[in-house]
Amino acid sequence: MLSVFSRARKSVGRVVIALSALAVAACEPVTTTGTGPTTTRGEAIQVALLVPAGSGKASDEDLARALENAARLAIRDLGNARIELQVYPTSGQANVAAAQAQKAVGAGADVILGPLYAAEANAVGRAVPQNVNVLAFSNNTSVAGGNVFVLGQTFQNTARRLASYAQGQNAGRMMIVYDRNAAGEAGRTAIASGAQQAGATIVGQEGFDFSQTGIRNAAPGIAQRTQASGANSVFLTADTAGALPTITEALRSNGLTPEMVQFIGLTRWDVPSETLGLPSLQGGWFAQPDPSLWGGYVQRYQQAYGRAPHPVSGLAYDGIAAIGALAKAGRPVTRQTLTQGSGFAGTGGAFRLLTDGTNERALAVSQISNNQVRVIDPAPRSFGGFGF
Numbered sequence: 001m002l003s004v005f006s007r008a009r010k011s012v013g014r015v016v017i018a019l020s021a022l023a024v025a026a027c028e029p030v031t032t033t034g035t036g037p038t039t040t041r042g043e044a045i046q047v048a049l050l051v052p053a054g055s056g057k058a059s060d061e062d063l064a065r066a067l068e069n070a071a072r073l074a075i076r077d078l079g080n081a082r083i084e085l086q087v088y089p090t091s092g093q094a095n096v097a098a099a100q101a102q103k104a105v106g107a108g109a110d111v112i113l114g115p116l117y118a119a120e121a122n123a124v125g126r127a128v129p130q131n132v133n134v135l136a137f138s139n140n141t142s143v144a145g146g147n148v149f150v151l152g153q154t155f156q157n158t159a160r161r162l163a164s165y166a167q168g169q170n171a172g173r174m175m176i177v178y179d180r181n182a183a184g185e186a187g188r189t190a191i192a193s194g195a196q197q198a199g200a201t202i203v204g205q206e207g208f209d210f211s212q213t214g215i216r217n218a219a220p221g222i223a224q225r226t227q228a229s230g231a232n233s234v235f236l237t238a239d240t241a242g243a244l245p246t247i248t249e250a251l252r253s254n255g256l257t258p259e260m261v262q263f264i265g266l267t268r269w270d271v272p273s274e275t276l277g278l279p280s281l282q283g284g285w286f287a288q289p290d291p292s293l294w295g296g297y298v299q300r301y302q303q304a305y306g307r308a309p310h311p312v313s314g315l316a317y318d319g320i321a322a323i324g325a326l327a328k329a330g331r332p333v334t335r336q337t338l339t340q341g342s343g344f345a346g347t348g349g350a351f352r353l354l355t356d357g358t359n360e361r362a363l364a365v366s367q368i369s370n371n372q373v374r375v376i377d378p379a380p381r382s383f384g385g386f387g388f
Contacts, residue, residue, distance in 0.1 A: 044082040045327050047071075048104030049316065050097055050114030050124065053089035060092050063116065066310035067137070071113065073304055074320035081324035094119040098127035105132055111333045113319040116312075118143045121150070133338060135319045135353075137312060144357025149338065151315040151351075153361055155187050155266060158287045159194030159235075161363045162264050165285070165377050166233055171262040172200035175231040177222060177251070179243055180207045180214075187237030187266045195235075203229040210243060219250035226251075232261055239267035240275045248280035258283045270366070270373050271311070277371045287363040289314075289348020290379040297347040318346035322353070342383060349379045 049071050051064035068087050075083050088104055090097035097120035101112055105128050112134040115121055121136035125148035128134070132147060139152025166172050174195055178188040188205060195202050204225060208218035226234060234256065238244040248263060265286040269275055288294075297317065301309040322344040323333055331337045335355075343352025343360075350362040364379035 044084045045323055045333055046108050046110045047083055047085050047320070047323060048101065048107075048109035048112050049085055049087045050090050050100060050104075050112060050116075050120070051087060052092035052116045052120075054091040054096075055093070057092070060116075063310055063312060064089065066313040067114065067116075067316040069305050070301065070309060070313035070316040071320050073301060074317040074324065076304075077300070078320070078324040078328070081327040083320065083324055083327055085320075090115050090120055092117055092120070094123035097121075098123040101128050101134075105129065111135065111323060113316065113323075121148055124148075131334075133333060133335060135322070135338075137315045141358050146357065147335070149353045149357050149359065151319055151359060152312075153289075153363075154358055155190035156193060156358065157360055158266055158363065159187075159190040160197050161194075161287050162235070162266075162285065162365065163191070163195040163198035163200045165365045166235075166262065166264060167198050167200045169262075171233040171264070172198075173203050173230060173232045174200055174235045174264075175203055175222075175226045175229060175233070175261075176205040176235050176237075177226075177247065178205065178207050178237040179210045181210050183239075184210070184237045191235050191237070191266060203231045208243070208247065212246065215243060215246050215250050219247070220254050223251055223254035223256050226256060226261065233264055234261050235264045235266065237266050240269060240271060244269070245275070245278055245280070248278070248284075252280045269368060276368055276373065281368050282370075284368050285365055285376070286368075288366055288373075289346075289361065290364055290381075291366075291373075291375060293346075293379075294348045314347035318344070318351060321346055350382055352383060 049068060051067050052060040053064035071085055075085060086104065088100040090100055097115045101124040104112065112124060112128065112132060114137055115124060116137045118138045118140035121134060121138050122143040125134050125146055130147045134148045136148055136150050137152060138150050139154050141150060141154055141156065144150045176188050176191050178184040192202055206222040206225060208214050236247065238247050263284040265284055268288060269281055269284060269286040275281065297314060298309060322338065325344050326333055326337050338353050339355050343350050348361065351359055353359050362379045364375045365377035366373050367376045
């Protein structure tokens with residue numbers, strides 16, 4: 001199953017992602033009402049938040065609390081939007097998530113926010129009526145469709161944004177370099193599709209086995225064929241917790257200098273911050289949500305809860321933001337209203353849900369330079385004619 005929230009990957013680099021510790025989520029549904037006028041249950045939008053509490057894993061418990069905190073913060077920020085929230089623990093298990101979703105619908109839920117994992121989202125979508133929409137926190141597009149929408153930033157969205165920018169910067173002749181694993185294969189497909197949509201050219205696709213030995217053996221041939229192809233960019237699927245430090249260092253050592261090819265990353269290259277000091281990543285491009293808007297969310301979260309938010313928590317905030325926007329407009333939460341073309345304002349900028357269950361997010365293109373991140377193409381603030 002492909003999801004950045006469900007993959008357990010052995011790092012071949014020296015960089016480890018440090019996540020903030022958060023408190024344990026409650027095990028029973030909790031109701032939270034917005035700060036607006038008191039409304040009856042039938043008048044407010046009933047939101048069931050499905051979180052992975054109860055699994056016994058500290059990481060799941062921490063993330064469950066972060067998601068709940070973010071949803072509560074969004075309700076508070078919305079002011080007079082009529083939203084009532086109930087929180088249901090799923091233990092991170094598909095069968096439990098399905099049962100809890102059915103329980104929520106029986107209690108009057110209008111929309112499901114969550115769950116976290118792709119298998120859970122698939123099970124929940126099948127378990128509830130098709131007119132009850134599921135806004136899952138997964139980024140796995142294979143579970144999207146029908147009544148299931150994925151809120152996570154997708155490979156397809158990122159690849160299209162970066163390929164479009166690269167094409168406009170004389171870096172549109174791309175060699176795809178991918179890990180031979182589920183995430184790498186999915187990333188390779190997304191890059192090829194995004195490049196085609198952006199008018200860029202894929203000159204070749206080179207894979208490597210996900211190991212130190214695999215990278216060492218593959219790098220010389222990849223570098224040689226990249227030079228022979230006339231590529232002016234290398235689009236990599238690897239991430240900072242996996243092969244990225246090693247494969248980029250190996251390619252640089254085998255002659256792919258910054259002057260020869262532009263390195264582009266499908267994943268975030270700024271997390272953890274120690275990654276920014278890697279010599280092989282200097283000059284590299286990657287995409288991220290609008291840093292200023294995300295910074296505002298981080299500040300509000302820290303003020304409310306005394307700690308930094310988990311990066312995934314923003315998806316819960318975004319889900320409530322979309323639901324709240326509809327509530328303020330007096331519109332029901334339906335497939336038609338959720339997929340409105342203008343989209344919604346989220347923690348990292350504009351986003352919109354598509355009829356196929358995937359999403360589009362306005363992203364900034366950033367570059368690592370002198371061990372720091374610099375935005376080189378700001379994230380658009382709306383969906384009016386910027387390539388989406």
